[in-house]
Amino acid sequence: MIRSNPRDRRGDSGFSLMEVVITTSILMIVMTAILSTLELATRQERRTTAVVDNQNAVMVAFNRLTRELRGANPIEWSAVADSSEFETSVTFWVGSVEGNDRKQWRFRVDTSTSELVAECLSGCVPAGSGLPDLPTREVLIPRMANTAAQPVFQYYSGYSDDLILTTTAGSPDQVDPQIVSVCTVRIVIRIRSEAGGGAPVYDASTDTEIRNSIPGGVSGWSGGVAGVGC
Secondary structure, three states, rough: OOOOOOOHHHHHOOOOOOHHHHHHHHHHHHHHHHHOOOHHHHHHHHHHHHHHHHHHHHHHHHHHHHHHHHHEEEEOOOOOOOOOHHHEEOOOEEEOOOOOOOOEEEEEOOOOEEEEEEEEEEEEOOOOOOOOOOEEEEEEEEOEEOOOOOOOEEOOOOOOEEEOOEOOOOEEEEEEEEHHHHHOEEEEEEEOOOOOOOOEEEEEEEEEEEEEOOOOOOOOEOOOOOOOOO
């Protein structure tokens, strides 16, 4: 008669419940650590990508703004009501007065969407094309974060005088149109753009000049508002 060895029976019985529970717990801890690390790395990658994309978008917008404004002929102030409008918007013409390539453009912050947009208001289609001259709209920055104390556009004369002047007590800030029509205007552009994804707001500024009738810094003319000259 052959008798089985008790040790062999114990070896064939497999893992105990306690061993399975302990092993499973260790595996869960290891997997949780691995997944947490992957999630952190993915989140960091998304944040870095958002930061880089946001900075690139601002640089592209600066290039567009400065290029178009340098070619402005001229800036328009007639429709501007107060400083809150021209600190978030600038309207101008490009192209020769005599030619048929003249276009009216406006850069502005759309307060309903917080977007910085470029709008073609007139001359948006080639002359003689037969197409309706309808306004166009292009988003440059999707989420602007400028506050009232951080204007997007600021305007200075050739002598670095701020062209946003208070005319009389209690009246809205105005720009003297005569100064703008004959002087060089330096426009300082500040963009605060939200990247999303937990990334910080990107804050950058640049400036460009619009040369009108006479060069900036030329003496011999002063405007009628507070004696501000070119």
